Amino acid sequence: MTPPQRQRRSPGQQPSAAASAPDPPPKEGATPNPERLFVIGGEGGGERADLDLVTLIVARAEPPVSATPEQAALLRLCVAPLSVAELSAYLSLPFSVVSVLLTDLLAIELVQARAPIVRQKVADRTLLEAVMHGLQKL
Secondary structure (H helix, E strand, O other): OOOOOOOOOOOOOOOOOOOOOOOOOOOOOOOOOOHHHHHHHHOOOOOOOOOOOOOEEEOOEEEEEEEEOOHHHHHOOOOOOEHHHHHHHHHHHHHHHHHHHHHHHHHHOEEEEOOOOOOOOOOOOOHHHHHHHHHHHO
């Protein structure tokens, strides 16, 4: 079986019957044009906060009246600590746009960024010895 062949069209040419099928609707949450992301994120030409996908974000205040809809949504979601990856998924926005929005919110101190909790790879030896001696006394 051979793959279908694409045909070039000139600006005034009518499409063929096979090509006249309507385009499928865009996926839910997909942004149809990249200009919208620029409008949401703003210029973003300044310094960005040092955020990665696992940085936890917590809101410090309610959304102000001057906040954009995306910033207000971020502040409402961050009542409990959420990672930047979760925020990006919940808002269906790319990480880069969410990091620009969070940088603006961090600058005006409406959110707080926390490093993720990293557990020790090796347990503390003194704690293990104390547990062992406590079990031996039983």
